[in-house]
Amino acid sequence: MSALQDAASPGYLDRAPSQLRRRRFQLGDNAAFYVLIAPATVLLLTFYLYPLLQVFWISFTEPKPGFGNYALLLSPSVTRVALTTLRICVITTVITVVLAYLVAYCWVHAGPRAQRVMLLGIILPLWVSALVRAFAWITLLRRDGLINSALAGAGLIDAPLPLLWNEFGVVVGLVHYMLPYGILPLAASLRSIDGSLMLAARGLGATRGQTFSMVYLPLSIPGIVASAILVFIFSLGFYITPALLGGGRSMMITEYISIQIIEVLRWGLGTTLAVTLVMIIALLLAVVSRVLDLRKLFGAK
Amino acid sequence: MSDAALTPTAPTRIASWVVICFLLLPLLVIVPISLTDQDYLSMPVDGISLRHYANLFTSREWLWSFTQSLIIASISTLLAVSLGTLCAIGCWRLGNRISEAVRLLMLLPMIVPTIVYVLGFYRLLVDLKLLGTYLGVIISHVVTGIPYVVVIVSTALASFDLRYDQAARSLGATMSQSIRLVLLPNIKAAVASSAIFAFIHSWDELLIVLFIAGRSIFTLPRRIWDGINDKLDPTMAAVATMLLLISAALLFLDLALRKRES
Structure with missing residues (x-):
């Protein structure tokens, strides 16, 4: 070098x-x-x-100097939005990381041909606009969408299931959007695990399950943390999917901010929420940077 | 690694393919919907029809949005790639505290949610009287696109042997000659790849445009946003399918570039 x-x-x-x-x-x-x-x-x-x-x-x-805007953070409407955001982001992160681990594990240990096909499956969605993806989910999930008509056609349901414009729809859309971001750092981390350690564990008499849970899984924790933090942060600040699939009902923080600015013109509250969002993200990254190299996380290295 | 200790069991493998299908199938479902013979969003009933595509390609609004997006994304890409590449080269050669600070600055747009940035940018444009102008939109797409370029080009530079540059310089090349004739030919795949990224970044960008584009600028994402919120008709599926095809084409272009490079 x-x-x-x-x-x-x-x-x-x-x-x-x-x-x-x-x-x-x-x-x-x-x-x-x-x-x-x-x-x-x-x-x-x-x-x-x-x-x-x-x-x-x-x-x-704005509207007047001081910490007045920050006092508003404790108002009921703001705390409701904050709790909805937190709930949706935590659920999304947990589901995404579990599914991402599954895919990353199989991807990393697959044969070369399967690896190429899986790579396409993982990165093609990454290249497709969030709007197109949200539109696809709307055609599938709405009241007279493909899933409800298929279920009704098969005689499985009498009334359409409420799949869209609620938290369920938002979580499905978010998990779909975030999965590639969850898979890629996890796969990078799993690839760097030394395979001979698992062989040694097996050779010393550990079962498959023990080898995984006592050797492989602990070694992959940095990857899990990286993937979870990336997905959580992106979910917190994401606008398009929650706004389109939530339909204004399960409103998350980003949509609430835009309403403060565009509709009710409360710049003070809007910017205060934005600052709080950045502070939370900075805090999370500061904590995580003690165990991870952040530049690696954002592809800068 | 095909040893028995690491090969996933059959159920695990099947589950992972199910997740891959979850990623891909919702995207593919818009293709048959765009070919429906009905007037509402549905699968084709009595056969396929291309009339929603005909609608799309004869709609002045959609074509105008397409043109606007293409212009904005092309100019933004050109600027972001040239400025970003120069910046990456400078940072790489300097390697001091200032270049470290610049690299940190470049990480900001990737970490800070766009909704936060757009509030401040809106106010700045109000002050500069640039609200609702192409210039305003292009500036925002350039400054948020440059970081991707810097990151991608820096990665390529990190594996370029500096001694080639030193050799060129010691043989009498000026700095600009060395950059043009020695450095750029070696990183051109990464530069091209960063151009694809910068283009998609601008082409897909919605939130900034929603805030600052005023009444005159209706980029493709903005038109789609309005379409999803107002009228969900199969023309939307035709647009979405076209965008899906463009994304897929750019992805394969990028993969081909990277393959040639390695």
Whole structure:
């Protein structure tokens, strides 16, 4: 590994101060490279970071300066939305991670041909717009949708089942959306487990079940955590699927925020909820970063 | 690894294929619905019909949305890819605290929910009087698309041997010559792949457009959003099928690029 590549690695900041100082003296030589990063950086600072900070600012200043907006977080309507969001996200995360583990395990240990087919099954949905996916679920789940008409046609139900515009519909749509995000980090983690450990366990007399639960499963915990945190965070901040499949009834935080802004024009409350959402995500990531490399989680490494 | 200790049992394998079907079948179901001979969303009853596609391709609104989305996504992709690639190269060569900070900045749009960002961006556009303009939409798609480009190109750079660049420079190449003639040819697959990502990012983007596009800009996602909320007719299924095909085509293009690279 060359020195510069090494320097680009995350461990760089932990280096000895003398090395840092030496590098700083070379800044002049690097002027050209600063020119390369400048346009993108300036754009992001102006049109991404500044608006983001503006959201924080508004939450403390509108309609009047102070913490008034944050006191509203305890109001019944906000706590109801928060609880709905939390419930839906936890259920989604648990179901997604269990299914993702199943798929990742079989994917990683499948033959080369099966692996290729499964790869397509896992990443094709990732490339399809959330709108198209929500539309597909609507055609399946609504009152006179394909599932209800099939069940009624088979004489299994008398009245259509309520599958859409409720929490059930939202969870189905979310699990479908999040599964690839759950599977990919888990599969990466399962791939790095040394297979000879399982052979050793078997050789020492452990049953299949014991080998899995006492050797394989504990070794895959970092992957489970990575997958769960990614799915949970994405679910918390996701707008399209909950808004379309929830039909305004089981409203989650993102839809509630947009209503505050677009319909009732309460910027103070809207931005306060947005800030709270970011804070919760930051807190979760801070806790998880103690056990995981976050850049790896977001594909930056 | 095909050893007995790790091979999944038959029931586990079957269950995993059931999950794969759960991922794929709901997407595929829109294809037959788009071919229905009925006037409402249903499977074909007395045979298939292409009239919902005919509706789609003669609808001025849908075609206009398609054009708008194509223009916005193309310009955004061009900008995001060029700026993002330069930024990735700069960060890679610098490898100091500043480039670390830039990389962290690039992670933000991937972590912070779009709903949070769009509130602040809306206010900024109000101040700049850019609400409801192409420029506003394109800026937002560029700044949220650049991070994907930086991440994808950085990954390719991490496996590029810096000594090629050093050799070119020591043989008298200028920095821009070295980048154009030595570096870019070696990472062009990753750059192309990042372009596909940036394009899809803009092409599919809904939430920002809902807030800032005003009355004049109706991108494809916005038109679909309105369609789902107002009238669910089989034309929607035809649109969804077209989008599904475009996504699949781009995916295979990306897979082919990555295969050629490796």
